[in-house]
Amino acid sequence: MADTFTQRYALVTGANKGIGLEICRQLASKGIVVILASRDEKRGLEARERLLKESRSISDGDVVFHQLDVVDPASVVVVADFIKTKFGRLDILVNNAGVGGVEIEGDISVFQEYAEANLNIIAAKGAQAHPFHPKTNGKMIETLKDAKECIETNYYGTKRVTEALIPLLQKSDSPTIVNVSSALSTLLLQPNEWAKGVFSSEDSSLNEEKVEEVLHEFHKDFIDGKLQQNNWPPNFAAYKVSKEAVNAYTRIIARKYPSFCINSVCPGFVRTDICYSLGQLSEAEGAEAPVKLALLPRGGPSGSFFFREEALSLY
Numbered sequence: 001m002a003d004t005f006t007q008r009y010a011l012v013t014g015a016n017k018g019i020g021l022e023i024c025r026q027l028a029s030k031g032i033v034v035i036l037a038s039r040d041e042k043r044g045l046e047a048r049e050r051l052l053k054e055s056r057s058i059s060d061g062d063v064v065f066h067q068l069d070v071v072d073p074a075s076v077v078v079v080a081d082f083i084k085t086k087f088g089r090l091d092i093l094v095n096n097a098g099v100g101g102v103e104i105e106g107d108i109s110v111f112q113e114y115a116e117a118n119l120n121i122i123a124a125k126g127a128q129a130h131p132f133h134p135k136t137n138g139k140m141i142e143t144l145k146d147a148k149e150c151i152e153t154n155y156y157g158t159k160r161v162t163e164a165l166i167p168l169l170q171k172s173d174s175p176t177i178v179n180v181s182s183a184l185s186t187l188l189l190q191p192n193e194w195a196k197g198v199f200s201s202e203d204s205s206l207n208e209e210k211v212e213e214v215l216h217e218f219h220k221d222f223i224d225g226k227l228q229q230n231n232w233p234p235n236f237a238a239y240k241v242s243k244e245a246v247n248a249y250t251r252i253i254a255r256k257y258p259s260f261c262i263n264s265v266c267p268g269f270v271r272t273d274i275c276y277s278l279g280q281l282s283e284a285e286g287a288e289a290p291v292k293l294a295l296l297p298r299g300g301p302s303g304s305f306f307f308r309e310e311a312l313s314l315y
C-alpha cells in the first residue's frame with residue numbers, strides 16, 4: 001500500500017453486488033483503498049469476503065466495508081464521519097446505488113423487449129415508427145411506490161451522498177465523482193418538452209431547484225393519473241426522469257466545483273439484478289467505463305454524460 005500522501009481512497013455506493021462490486025474489485029486491483037458501501041451490513045460484509053477470496057491481488061486492507069443507505073440521511077452522516085476519522089479525505093466517489101422503479105409480472109423477457117425498444121429509438125435518433133407493444137407474455141408495472149423509491153434513491157440519494165462528501169473530496173488533489181447513470185436518461189426518450197428543456201439546459205440558469213421542480217411535477221402527475229396526458233415517458237418513466245436529473249445535477253456540480261472531475265456514465269446493458277440478468281455485458285465489463293472515469297487524471301473532462309464506449313475511448 002502507498003503512504004498516506006500518495007494513497008488514494010474511493011467510496012462506492014450500492015457495492016454489495018452487480019456493477020458496484022466490480023467497480024470495487026477493479027479500483028482495489030489498481031491500488032486504490034476502497035470503501036465498499038452497502039445498505040445491508042450482512043450483504044456488504046459477505047461481498048467484501050467474496051472479493052478478497054476471489055481476487056488474489058487484493059489484500060485485507062485494500063477494501064473496507066461500511067454500511068450506507070443512500071436514502072437515510074443519518075447513515076450518510078455516519079459514513080462521512082467514518083471516512084474523515086479513518087482516512088482524512090476522499091479522492092473518488094462513485095454514486096452507483098440505484099433501483100429500476102419497475103416490476104415485472106409474468107415473462108421477464110418483456111423487460112428486455114422494452115429496454116431494446118428504447119435502445120432502438122436512441123439508435124434511430126428518436127425516430128419511432130409506431131407505438132411499442134411487447135410480444136412476450138409479460139407485463140411491466142410501475143407503481144407510485146416504486147417511482148418514489150426510484151427518484152429518492154437515484155437522484156436524491158446521489159445528491160445526499162455527494163453533498164456530505166464534498167468537504168472530504170476538497171481535501172484531495174484530484175477529486176473525482178462518477179455518477180452511474182443510464183442510456184435510458186437520453187433526452188430523445190423524454191417526450192415532455194418542458195422537462196426536456198430544463199434537463200437539456202447547458203447554461204448557468206440550470207440549478208437544483210429547477211431539476212427538483214421537474215421531479216415534483218412528475219410525482220404530482222403520477223399521483224393525479226396524468227402521466228400520459230402530460231407526456232411523461234410511456235415506460236421506465238421514473239427511472240428515466242431520475243437519471244435525467246442525475247445527469248443535470250452532474251453538470252450543476254461540475255460547474256460549482258471546477259477543480260473536480262465530475263461525470264455521469266451509462267455502464268452499458270449489464271447482466272445484473274436490476275435488469276433481471278438480461279443484459280449484454282458481464283458485471284466486470286459494466287464496471288470498466290465507471291472505473292475509467294474514476295481514474296481520470298486531474299484536468300480531465302468534467303460535467304459530461306458518457307456512454308460506455310465513449311468513456312472507454314477517453315485518452
Ligand SMILES: NC(=O)c1ccc[n+]([C@@H]2O[C@H](COP(=O)([O-])OP(=O)(O)OC[C@H]3O[C@@H](n4cnc5c(N)ncnc54)[C@H](OP(=O)(O)O)[C@@H]3O)[C@@H](O)[C@H]2O)c1
Binds near residue numbers: 015016020095180270
Ligand atoms: N445493469 C444495467 O444494465 C444498468 C444499465 C444502466 C445503468 N445501470 C445503473 O448501474 C447502477 C448499478 O446497478 P446494477 O446494474 O449493478 O444493479 P444491481 O445489481 O441491482 O445493484 C444495485 C445496487 O444498488 C443498491 N441499492 C439500492 N438502493 C440502495 C440504497 N437506498 N442505498 C444503498 N444502496 C442501494 C443495491 O443494494 P441491495 O442489494 O441492498 O438492494 C445494489 O447493491 C445503478 O445505478 C443502475 O441504475 C445499470
